[in-house]
Amino acid sequence: MGSVPDPGELTELAQPSFEEFQRQTSLMTSCTLLWKELSDHFTSLEQNLMKKSEALKQMIETLDNQTQTSLESLKRREVTIDHSVEIVAGKVGERARAALESLEKARDGGSNGDDSGEVDDDEGLLSALKSLCLKMDARGFWNFVTARKKELENLRSQIPAALVDCVDPAMLVLDAISEVFPVDKRTSGEKVTNDFGWACVVILESLAPVMVDPVIGKTRLLVTPSVKEKAKEIAETWKASLEERGRIENVKTPDVHTFLQHLVTFGIVRRDDLALYRKLVVGSAWRKQMPKLAVSVGLGDQMPDMIEELIRRGQQLDAVHFTYEVGLVDKFPPVPLLKAYLRDAKKTAASIMEDSSNAGRATHLVARKEQSALRAVLKCIEEYKLEEDFPPENLKKRLDQLEKTKTEKRKPAAVPANKRTRASYNGPMPPAKAGRITNAYVSSFPFIRSPSHSPQYASPAAYPSPPTTVYSNRSPPYPYSPELIPGSYQGSPIGYPAYNGYCNGPVPVPAPAPPVYHPHYHQQHHQHTHHQQAYY
Numbered sequence: 001m002g003s004v005p006d007p008g009e010l011t012e013l014a015q016p017s018f019e020e021f022q023r024q025t026s027l028m029t030s031c032t033l034l035w036k037e038l039s040d041h042f043t044s045l046e047q048n049l050m051k052k053s054e055a056l057k058q059m060i061e062t063l064d065n066q067t068q069t070s071l072e073s074l075k076r077r078e079v080t081i082d083h084s085v086e087i088v089a090g091k092v093g094e095r096a097r098a099a100l101e102s103l104e105k106a107r108d109g110g111s112n113g114d115d116s117g118e119v120d121d122d123e124g125l126l127s128a129l130k131s132l133c134l135k136m137d138a139r140g141f142w143n144f145v146t147a148r149k150k151e152l153e154n155l156r157s158q159i160p161a162a163l164v165d166c167v168d169p170a171m172l173v174l175d176a177i178s179e180v181f182p183v184d185k186r187t188s189g190e191k192v193t194n195d196f197g198w199a200c201v202v203i204l205e206s207l208a209p210v211m212v213d214p215v216i217g218k219t220r221l222l223v224t225p226s227v228k229e230k231a232k233e234i235a236e237t238w239k240a241s242l243e244e245r246g247r248i249e250n251v252k253t254p255d256v257h258t259f260l261q262h263l264v265t266f267g268i269v270r271r272d273d274l275a276l277y278r279k280l281v282v283g284s285a286w287r288k289q290m291p292k293l294a295v296s297v298g299l300g301d302q303m304p305d306m307i308e309e310l311i312r313r314g315q316q317l318d319a320v321h322f323t324y325e326v327g328l329v330d331k332f333p334p335v336p337l338l339k340a341y342l343r344d345a346k347k348t349a350a351s352i353m354e355d356s357s358n359a360g361r362a363t364h365l366v367a368r369k370e371q372s373a374l375r376a377v378l379k380c381i382e383e384y385k386l387e388e389d390f391p392p393e394n395l396k397k398r399l400d401q402l403e404k405t406k407t408e409k410r411k412p413a414a415v416p417a418n419k420r421t422r423a424s425y426n427g428p429m430p431p432a433k434a435g436r437i438t439n440a441y442v443s444s445f446p447f448i449r450s451p452s453h454s455p456q457y458a459s460p461a462a463y464p465s466p467p468t469t470v471y472s473n474r475s476p477p478y479p480y481s482p483e484l485i486p487g488s489y490q491g492s493p494i495g496y497p498a499y500n501g502y503c504n505g506p507v508p509v510p511a512p513a514p515p516v517y518h519p520h521y522h523q524q525h526h527q528h529t530h531h532q533q534a535y536y
Contacts, residue, residue, distance in 0.1 A: 073219070080215045087214045088222055095167045099134045125154055129162035136167060138175035145176075146199045159206035166210075170227045170266070173207045174234070181258050182238035197254020201289075204261045211265075221267045231266035235259070239276070248276070253284040257293075264296045274298055278306065285310055285318040291325035300326060307332055316341040317376055324384060335390045338377050345373035367402055374399045 125148075132141040148155060163169040177200045179185055186194075213220040223231075238259050245251045260280065263269050269277075274297075281294045299306065303326045310319040316337040323332045349366040374395050381392050 076216060077220060080213075084213050084215045084220075084222065092167060095134070095165055098165060099136070099167055122154055122158065125151070126158045126161060129158055130165050133162045133166040133169070133172065136172055138172050138178075141172065142176040142179055142199070145203065146194070146196050149198065152198070152202065156202055156206065159203065160209050163207060163210045168227075169207060169210050170223060170231075173203055174227070174230060177203060177258075181255075181262070182234045183241055195252075195254055197252070197258050200258040201254070201261050204258065204265045208265045223266055228266060228268065231262065232268050235263060235268060238262075239273075248279045248283060251280075251283070253287055256280045256284045257287055257289065260293045260297060261289075264293060269297050271298065274302070278302060282306060282309055282313075285315055285322070288321075290318075291322045294322070295325065304328060304331065311337065311340075314344050316344070317380060320380055320384070334380075334384060334386060338380060338386075338390060342373055342377060345369060367406070371399065371402050374402075 128144065129141070132144060145155060145159070163172070166172050180196050181200050211221045211223055212218050213222055238255075242248060242251060245255070260277070263277075277294075277297045278299055281290055281297075281299065284290055294300075294303070294306070303322060307319045307322050307328065310316070310322065311332075319332065320334045320337050323329055323334060323337075349369050352365050352369065353362050355362070378392050378395055378399070381387060381390055381395075
């Protein structure tokens with residue numbers, strides 16, 4: 001008979017089997033989780049690879065399309081160049097004949113040759129400009145333009161039409177602006193009184209549409225090699241003169257604008273100078289045309305960094321203009337930038353009030369700073385249609401309040417009645433001594449001069465004249481409300497004399513010495529009694 005197993009022994013053998021089962025179960029769970037994790041990881045890798053593959057495929061297609069477009073453009077340029085040259089040559093011939101005819105008429109007396117006189121309308125302006133362009137009179141052309149800054153908009157529209165009739169418009173423009181660009185050849189006095197950067201910019205802008213290819217347009221500029229080489233030399237001369245101008249940080253904005261427009265007009269932008277272009281653009285970013293010029297000189301890819309730099313420099317308003325020019329409104333929302341600009345303006349105003357060097361005019365400076373900031377923001381809101389995101393009503397109310405305060409401050413103060421005039425109107429009391437404040441006495445009658453103002457009637461000096469900083473009883477000359485700044489000075493009360501430069505309420509004034517009158521004064525007094533009574 002077989003032996004019967006001991007129950008206690010079975011129990012001991014079964015215990016390790018259950019633990020092993022739990023261990024294997026845990027191991028299977030871990031393997032399952034690990035497998036799922038690996039499976040998800042490989043699935044994610046596969047998806048990423050597919051996305052990258054799709055992106056590469058799109059990039060390749062884009063590059064293929066760009067390459068095809070470039071090849072077609074090059075082919076078109078090559079095919080059309082003969083036709084374009086033929087058209088331009090024909091126009092040059094026509095302009096040359098027209099110029100010769102104009103010179104012959106001038107020689108025969110058919111024209112008075114006076115192109116620098118006054119013109120009555122746009123037609124006269126265009127006619128005078130065309131005459132100068134036909135004659136290739138660069139100096140006359142320059143003098144004609146610079147003498148008409150008030151007609152800037154008319155010049156901007158008429159100069160391109162006049163340059164079309166010029167035999168060599170590019171050379172005419174270079175010769176015309178050579179008076180001040182790349183180096184100002186005028187005397188120091190003329191440089192101070194007249195800044196002709198605006199004229200250079202207008203002329204260069206007007207030349208750009210004249211030099212475009214008549215067949216393919218702006219993609220090709222018809223500039224002769226000699227003119228292009230001369231334009232490059234001018235640009236290099238201007239860059240070399242930066243040290244004399246005080247380096248990039250101190251160069252004038254009109255000069256920067258002229259230089260960049262010169263590069264764009266003649267198509268001589270250099271990639272090696274992009275760092276220089278960027279510094280110049282950022283330093284003159286407040287100029288209206290700078291965003292377009294920045295893109296034209298090849299800084300389009302650097303625009304995000306340039307906008308961030310402008311924001312760091314506190315030029316949020318300029319950053320908004322650059323943002324709209326390159327379409328980065330989503331990355332740089334304009335409304336927060338405008339609000340930050342207003343906050344910075346308030347901080348600047350506070351610093352002006354704290355600056356002791358601005359004592360006496362701080363209130364005026366603060367008001368002017370706030371008005372300028374409000375106008376700039378309102379103009380920006382209107383230009384870019386931001387009324388829904390940034391309602392301008394509160395800004396307009398604040399601006400109106402400042403304007404109203406400015407207007408009220410300009411009103412003359414009410415003049416009190418002359419306390420020394422007799423109540424019976426039989427004539428004025430003898431004039432008071434002119435000693436309390438400078439020029440304190442003003443005669444009530446326009447026909448009688450104050451004895452204190454005539455050497456022959458001079459009376460002994462009673463009091464010394466106060467310092468020039470004394471406050472009179474007039475309104476302050478600064479058009480800004482004193483209520484806006486706590487503790488601001490509002491002018492001395494009418495009728496209170498000045499004491500030690502301040503008006504701190506009624507101050508006792510010693511009685512003046514008895515005036516001394518010349519007998520001739522009483523004679524004048526009786527002679528003009530009828531004038532006095534008529535005045536009253």
